[in-house]
Amino acid sequence: MFPAAIAGLCCLSVSATEKVDLMITDALVLTMDQDKTVYQNGTVVIRDNKILAVGDQSLEKHYQAQTTLDVDGDIVMPGLINTHTHVSMTVFRSLADDVPDRLHRYIFPLEAKLVSRDMVRIGANLGNLEMVKGGVTTYADMYYFEDEVAKTVDKIGMRAVLGESVIKFPVADAANADEGIQYALNFINAYKDHPRITPAFAPHAPYTNTTETLQKIAKLSLEKEVPVMIHLAESHREEEAIAERADGQSPVEYMHSIGALNKNLIGAHMILIDDKDIELVKQSDMGVAHNMSANIKSAKGVSPALKMYDQGVRIGLGTDGPMSGNTLSIIDEFNQVAKVHKLMNQDRSAMPPIKVIDMATMGAAKALHMEDSIGSLEVGKLADIIVVDTKAPNMVPIYNPYSALVYSANSGNVRHTIVDGKILMKDRKMLTVDEDAIRNEAIEFTHIVRDTVIKSGEIIQ
Amino acid sequence: MFPAAIAGLCCLSVSATEKVDLMITDALVLTMDQDKTVYQNGTVVIRDNKILAVGDQSLEKHYQAQTTLDVDGDIVMPGLINTHTHVSMTVFRSLADDVPDRLHRYIFPLEAKLVSRDMVRIGANLGNLEMVKGGVTTYADMYYFEDEVAKTVDKIGMRAVLGESVIKFPVADAANADEGIQYALNFINAYKDHPRITPAFAPHAPYTNTTETLQKIAKLSLEKEVPVMIHLAESHREEEAIAERADGQSPVEYMHSIGALNKNLIGAHMILIDDKDIELVKQSDMGVAHNMSANIKSAKGVSPALKMYDQGVRIGLGTDGPMSGNTLSIIDEFNQVAKVHKLMNQDRSAMPPIKVIDMATMGAAKALHMEDSIGSLEVGKLADIIVVDTKAPNMVPIYNPYSALVYSANSGNVRHTIVDGKILMKDRKMLTVDEDAIRNEAIEFTHIVRDTVIKSGEIIQ
Structure with a gap:
């Protein structure tokens, strides 16, 4: 009847949600907490460098995130x-x-x-x-x-x-x-x-x-x-x-x-x-x-x-x-x-x-005696989180996510890596360092290795 | 003195080269032949579904390929x-x-x-x-x-x-x-x-x-x-x-x-x-x-x-x-x-x-008693060939390509896959089938599995 008023209500409601930095949605969350809690269609909410909330889809409506990663059913787990x-x-x-x-x-x-x-x-x-x-x-x-x-x-x-x-x-x-x-x-x-x-x-x-x-x-x-x-x-x-x-x-x-x-x-x-x-x-x-x-x-x-x-x-x-x-x-x-x-x-x-x-x-x-701050996805812990692709052919299907990770996954299946609340890798692209420059410098150094110890026969190739 | 004439010579020479279907260049070729011959900066030449030539860079000038894959030093080996x-x-x-x-x-x-x-x-x-x-x-x-x-x-x-x-x-x-x-x-x-x-x-x-x-x-x-x-x-x-x-x-x-x-x-x-x-x-x-x-x-x-x-x-x-x-x-x-x-x-x-x-x-x-036709990169054999990325961080450096493949590589490091002279995967993209359709059909089938044997408890997850 009064669309403007309804819109107003809607917006009030939105503005009443809590502002956060990062929210991961539609995730198969393996918390690795004491009870090994798993959330299908789960959500992880991050503010600053910490986990503010972790749970099912119903969490989403309470937060307004600066960045949202909809991971489309992929595995989300502690780094x-x-x-x-x-x-x-x-x-x-x-x-x-x-x-x-x-x-x-x-x-x-x-x-x-x-x-x-x-x-x-x-x-x-x-x-x-x-x-x-x-x-x-x-x-x-x-x-x-x-x-x-x-x-x-x-x-x-x-x-x-x-x-x-x-x-x-x-x-x-x-x-x-x-x-x-x-x-x-x-x-x-x-x-x-x-x-x-x-x-x-x-x-x-x-x-x-x-x-x-x-x-x-x-x-x-x-x-x-x-x-x-x-x-x-x-x-x-x-x-x-x-x-x-x-x-x-x-x-x-x-x-x-x-x-x-x-x-x-x-x-x-x-x-x-x-x-x-x-x-x-x-x-x-x-x-x-x-x-x-x-x-x-x-x-x-x-x-x-x-x-x-x-x-x-x-x-x-x-x-x-x-x-x-x-x-x-x-x-x-x-x-x-x-x-x-x-x-x-x-x-x-x-x-x-x-x-x-x-x-x-x-x-x-x-x-490492760091279990109070890292190692699981729990409220108050540091936001060190990875997202693992569940659609790569080697990862399909996932009846048991632990089995899929242990028996099927390879390191190339990691999609995103987050440390301290900051995305370091997104869709396999590095965001904080120049991958090509690092690789080229390493390859450059191999010439020194070859000239120093390989050519002389001191070390076998 | 006579640039045009020299250019002419050049072009005559080009047109005298042999036409082939596919040429892989700048490759670290592991032939896996009897002597385990390796070519640094090697070349593999393919016509129809067979290997026409394999050797060092000097091969390149003898052939004119419909498709050339310059693999920039990556490993090229038998499928x-x-x-x-x-x-x-x-x-x-x-x-x-x-x-x-x-x-x-x-x-x-x-x-x-x-x-x-x-x-x-x-x-x-x-x-x-x-x-x-x-x-x-x-x-x-x-x-x-x-x-x-x-x-x-x-x-x-x-x-x-x-x-x-x-x-x-x-x-x-x-x-x-x-x-x-x-x-x-x-x-x-x-x-x-x-x-x-x-x-x-x-x-x-x-x-x-x-x-x-x-x-x-x-x-x-x-x-x-x-x-x-x-x-x-x-x-x-x-x-x-x-x-x-x-x-x-x-x-x-x-x-x-x-x-x-x-x-x-x-x-x-x-x-x-x-x-x-x-x-x-x-x-x-x-x-x-x-x-x-x-x-x-x-x-x-x-x-x-x-x-x-x-x-x-x-x-x-x-x-x-x-x-x-x-x-x-x-x-x-x-x-x-x-x-x-x-x-x-x-x-x-x-x-x-x-x-x-x-x-x-x-x-x-x-x-499989197929050693006369596959298993190594040798002239006359069928062109079943893969190209493995040597620039992924896990593959750098390569002092010994066999070590790198065995101890460092994962299946995500395969860049191109060629069977019978035909490229089936190029830069990890499938060329002959629809990857999404295949995955979706497989995931669809998992619902039948869940409904048939998992929900009933006949098989544990």
């Missing part, structure tokens, strides 16, 4: 978390992949020649790009010149835990472990308050550092309240060296005995551990990074990751560095994590997809 | 061959993935209700699409209504070996094994001379057919000169049933003893075999389909595929059906094939990338 990598090593990827005793014969000598601020920046830019395009929103890194990595993370807009390496022999940014610790302290002081970057110590491994260094770092990490990342229980070489150093103790027992196994520690690999070690891991409340793809590529074995997960250990998935993994995308781990644990357990129901996705999101957030 | 699948089962993908005794408790009953001409066509269209987009140019299929699959293969332009199933209980297109054989014969007679389709028999497995049926098929296959595809040495259930039927013989020994192990046979899985079995396989000159991803997902074990390959057995890679694999892309197998064999052999140098790529191309061509 993936890569709990262990060496991102800058992308520039060495596909070099000398399958040679024995590779770390000591090839990688350390290669790094002695080629690691530099430039190399670290160029490699990190390439790796960040790969991760954002593969749906990784947070990663944990161990390398040199981590202040350079930090600059690249800041620029692209990702979240990261960045650990400055400490090792007993001379490396590119430190002549010895004490210099490494000092480098790390400077880095930690500079980045302690960064909203998306957590600086950390990264002693390379127990056997490549002295007991004194490991104890010093453990003490400093508790004072500074920063994480310590370390390669732990990874190889027989390490196991033998530590047994010799510490009266036959396992690497985990040794770390415990010297007071270095605590809630700040994140152990990568953890392959060679027994039930006694797992008990120590649980008591310490430390985190674990499970790197299936890298571990089986090197034939080192399979971590009892499923057992640790089932016992409540803080455990997430990692790719390891790109000379090991070789990709940085956590989606590329899914298939292998699910299937190799089934094979090892001789049980097709072992490691079902929902556990794999949990390890890639909440499990990983717990491993 | 991938999927030696074992059940393509139409895409419509069931992600259903009841991890339940025990799945074949007998879920899959056979599901198929009894839902397999139809429509289902086979819809599923095959979706699977074909996924394979072309993942770089598969030829596949070997075992299912029902294979004449429907044949029509889809013909339309999209792929190459395939299509095996009509024979099984001792009633199925959608036959009441018993004899009817299955008759269905297969009619199909074989109809498609015997198709340029891209090889019709075949597909007895499901030794334990799901009688000795008489297996012998009848073996005899008919030799008369008709068509392949026989079978699931062989796959499960303990099969092993026990055959041991009981045949005086404790292994499935391979049994097939040999009844005269069914011959050059026409292609055995899928071949997990539970010993050295004696491998010897029989070699003597018979049969082919083997190695389906790593499906086999470890079902926790059935790991086939001694590397041993067979090293001993010269005709062996290629397969995905198995999409309820098993779950993808149809051979690229998705690479990582798992390489790494799980390393793990099982406790040797990081076992199953190097070049062997994986060989098994996916020439090995697979040999398994």
Whole structure:
């Protein structure tokens, strides 16, 4: 009868809706919360850098969003978390992949020649790009010149835990472990308050550092309240060296005995551990990074990751560095994590997809002690979110979204990546960095690698 | 001095070049020929449906191509061959993935209700699409209504070996094994001379057919000169049933003893075999389909595929059906094939990338006895060729192209797919079929699945 008045009512009603920055609609939302709540035709509402609401379609009418992403039924889930990598090593990827005793014969000598601020920046830019395009929103890194990595993370807009390496022999940014610790302290002081970057110590491994260094770092990490990342229980070489150093103790027992196994520690690999070690891991409340793809590529074995997960250990998935993994995308781990644990357990129901996705999101957030802010889509958490295509032929049909993600998806199926409420990739186009420039700089660097170590025959191609 | 005359010379020279249909230039060509010849900045020349020339850049000036694909340094290699699948089962993908005794408790009953001409066509269209987009140019299929699959293969332009199933209980297109054989014969007679389709028999497995049926098929296959595809040495259930039927013989020994192990046979899985079995396989000159991803997902074990390959057995890679694999892309197998064999052999140098790529191309061509026409880029062979992106962040850098393909690539990195000299996919766009229509029809069919078996609780999601 009075269209103008009705329109007025309508507009009043609209103006009464709450203004928000971003709303994702028509989504198959996997929240990965405690109850593993799933919303068909769901909605996620974001203000600033946080999740303001998550639920079904009825949420839509309460908000007026500056940007709306109608994802047409695609999967919306927490951003993936890569709990262990060496991102800058992308520039060495596909070099000398399958040679024995590779770390000591090839990688350390290669790094002695080629690691530099430039190399670290160029490699990190390439790796960040790969991760954002593969749906990784947070990663944990161990390398040199981590202040350079930090600059690249800041620029692209990702979240990261960045650990400055400490090792007993001379490396590119430190002549010895004490210099490494000092480098790390400077880095930690500079980045302690960064909203998306957590600086950390990264002693390379127990056997490549002295007991004194490991104890010093453990003490400093508790004072500074920063994480310590370390390669732990990874190889027989390490196991033998530590047994010799510490009266036959396992690497985990040794770390415990010297007071270095605590809630700040994140152990990568953890392959060679027994039930006694797992008990120590649980008591310490430390985190674990499970790197299936890298571990089986090197034939080192399979971590009892499923057992640790089932016992409540803080455990997430990692790719390891790109000379090991070789990709940085956590989606590329899914298939292998699910299937190799089934094979090892001789049980097709072992490691079902929902556990794999949990390890890639909440499990990983717990491993980094960041579960209060990331890892699931819940009100008040940081808005780190990815959208996965459900229409690519390999993803059709979706009776079970966890199965589809674990057994069918590849990193190219990620459509959008959002970190801290900001869209970093939209429809596979990068919005915060120049993809071509990053690729070209990386390819340029490969010429240096070829001229330095390949032509001389020092490293096999 | 005389620019016009020089221009004239130039043009004479151009008109003297040979006219061809398609030329691929600036390619990193992996020929996969006997010597594994690689051309940096290479060229592949195609006339009609065959490779006319392959070599370095100097070839270019001799040909005038109707279409030129300058691939800017991307990898050009033989199309991938999927030696074992059940393509139409895409419509069931992600259903009841991890339940025990799945074949007998879920899959056979599901198929009894839902397999139809429509289902086979819809599923095959979706699977074909996924394979072309993942770089598969030829596949070997075992299912029902294979004449429907044949029509889809013909339309999209792929190459395939299509095996009509024979099984001792009633199925959608036959009441018993004899009817299955008759269905297969009619199909074989109809498609015997198709340029891209090889019709075949597909007895499901030794334990799901009688000795008489297996012998009848073996005899008919030799008369008709068509392949026989079978699931062989796959499960303990099969092993026990055959041991009981045949005086404790292994499935391979049994097939040999009844005269069914011959050059026409292609055995899928071949997990539970010993050295004696491998010897029989070699003597018979049969082919083997190695389906790593499906086999470890079902926790059935790991086939001694590397041993067979090293001993010269005709062996290629397969995905198995999409309820098993779950993808149809051979690229998705690479990582798992390489790494799980390393793990099982406790040797990081076992199953190097070049062997994986060989098994996916020439090995697979040999398994299908098609090595004279496909599997490598050599003069006179059929032009089944794929182009793989080397600029995606996960593919940079490429020091070793085999490593990059095996450890880094995913199916989304395939840029172009060419079969029989015809471009089926260009820059990821399908040229011969309507991708949206195929996807929509598949999604439509999932409603029938939900209404028929999911809502009733007959199958778990």
